[in-house]
Amino acid sequence: SQKIEQNSEALNIQEGKTATLTCNYTNYSPAYLQWYRQDPGRGPVFLLLIRENEKEKRKERLKVTFDTTLKQSLFHITASQPADSATYLCALPRDTGFQKLVFGTGTRLLVSP
Amino acid sequence: NAGVTQTPKFRILKIGQSMTLQCTQDMNHNYMYWYRQDPGMGLKLIYYSVGAGITDKGEVPNGYNVSRSTTEDFPLRLELAAPSQTSVYFCASIYSGGSYEQYFGPGTRLTVT
Numbered sequence: 001s002q003k004i005e006q007n008s009e010a011l012n013i014q015e016g017k018t019a020t021l022t023c024n025y026t027n028y029s030p031a032y033l034q035w036y037r038q039d040p041g042r043g044p045v046f047l048l049l050i051r052e053n054e055k056e057k058r059k060e061r062l063k064v065t066f067d068t069t070l071k072q073s074l075f076h077i078t079a080s081q082p083a084d085s086a087t088y089l090c091a092l093p094r095d096t097g098f099q100k101l102v103f104g105t106g107t108r109l110l111v112s113p
Numbered sequence: 114n115a116g117v118t119q120t121p122k123f124r125i126l127k128i129g130q131s132m133t134l135q136c137t138q139d140m141n142h143n144y145m146y147w148y149r150q151d152p153g154m155g156l157k158l159i160y161y162s163v164g165a166g167i168t169d170k171g172e173v174p175n176g177y178n179v180s181r182s183t184t185e186d187f188p189l190r191l192e193l194a195a196p197s198q199t200s201v202y203f204c205a206s207i208y209s210g211g212s213y214e215q216y217f218g219p220g221t222r223l224t225v226t
C-alpha cells in the first residue's frame with residue numbers, strides 16, 4: 001500500500017543546533033516533494049519544493065535532500081531558533097494529475113532557548 | 114491580496130444539520146482543494162477543482178459536496194452532519210502554470226455533536 005511517513009514523536013533541540021526531520025514514502029514515484037510549516041491553529045505554509053532530479057535544495061537556513069532510491073527526504077534547519085518551533089509536513093503528488101497532494105502526519109519541532 | 118480566506122473560523126453543528134464552508138481566493142488560481150485535518154492523521158483531500166464548473170472527488174468525499182461557479186469561490190457543503198465530520202477543514206489553491214506551491218486558508222474548526 002502507499003504510505004508517507006514522518007516521525008510522530010516531537011523533536012526537541014537546543015537553539016543554535018541543526019534540526020533534521022525525515023520523510024519516508026512507499027509505493028510512490030513522485031516527480032517532486034514539498035515541505036510545509038504549520039503553526040497551531042493555522043493553515044500550512046509552503047517552504048520548499050525539491051524535484052526528483054535534484055539531490056539538494058537550499059533556502060536561507062533550510063536544506064532539503066531527496067533520495068529517490070531510498071525513497072526518503074531529509075529536511076534540515078541550521079542554527080535553529082525558538083521561532084522555528086512548529087509542525088513540519090512533507091507532501092508529494094498522489095499521481096501525475098492536477099497536483100493532488102498526499103501529506104505526512106507531520107513532525108513537531110520544539111527549539112528551546 | 115488577501116490570499117485564501119475561509120469562513121466561518123469555528124462552528125458547532127448538531128447531528129443531522131447542514132452547513133456550507135466558504136472558501137475564496139483572490140489570486141486568480143485555477144486549482145482549488147478542500148482538505149480535512151484530524152489529530153495525528155495528516156491532511157486528507159476531500160474534493161478538488163481544476164476550474165470553474167469542474168470538480169472531482171478526492172480521497173474522502175463521502176458526506177460532502179462542492180461546487181465551483183466562479184474562479185474565486187469553492188464552497189464545501191456538509192449535508193446531514195455526523196460526529197465523524199468533526200475536524201479542521203482547510204481550503205487551498207494553486208496556479209497550475211506555476212510552482213505547485215499550495216496556498217492554504219486559515220481553516221474552519223467544525224464540531225458535530
